[in-house]
Amino acid sequence: MKSQTKTIVPLILLGSVCVVFGLTLYAQTGSKSNGPVFTADNQLMRPANYREWIWVSSGLGMTYGPREQANSPAEPRFDNVFVTPEAYRAFMKTGKWPNKTMFVLEIRSSQSHGSINKDGHFQGDLVTIEAEVKDEGRFPEKWGFFPFRGSEQTARPAPPATTECQSCHSKNGAVDNTFVQFYPTLLEVARQKGTLRQVPPDSK
Secondary structure (H helix, E strand, C coil), X not given: CHHHHHHHHHHHHHHHHHHHHXXXXXXXXXXXXXXXXXXXXXXXXXXXXXXXXEEEEEEECCCCCCHHHCCCCCCCCEEEEEECHHHHHHHHHHCCCCCCCEEEEEEEEEECCECCECCCCEEEEEEEEEEEEECCCCCCCCEEEEECCCCCCEECCCCCCCCHHHHHHHHHCCEXXXXXXXXXXXXXXXXXXXXXXXXXXXXX
């Protein structure tokens, strides 16, 4: 009987250690699953689970250029914007985006004819995705933009000096380089927290 007890006790202890280790590993990996992940040469890894993040807004056929240069196809594209849950929760409390905030802009085609639809547009195939990351230690401008091409799993940061994204966001972003003016639920939060920067309606 004593020998059985001596055998059972170590097994119980080993099982407890395994459970604790498993929970610790889960917590560590889970806490890092939504943040930006970079390769050794500063490329951003494509986030596989961005559709599990917080959806903040969608747009249809939006363009930020002059009207005469705007492309208005018969089937305009949809823009869906997602942000990491951690950043969203922080914004809801403070009206500001914390370091390591990550947005994904998902661009999809639109369709007007299909199934039972008789009018309007619904979303179609994925065209591309782009990411915006706040990393104050990595980017001099604090934010970096990453266009993913096709099915590529990594993307290089767009050069700040040449990208229109950087200049447009820094000039027209209503809150910290981001277009909160187009995110209805977050816009009200920014107003309440006093973090909203007024942008002229015709600002280019």
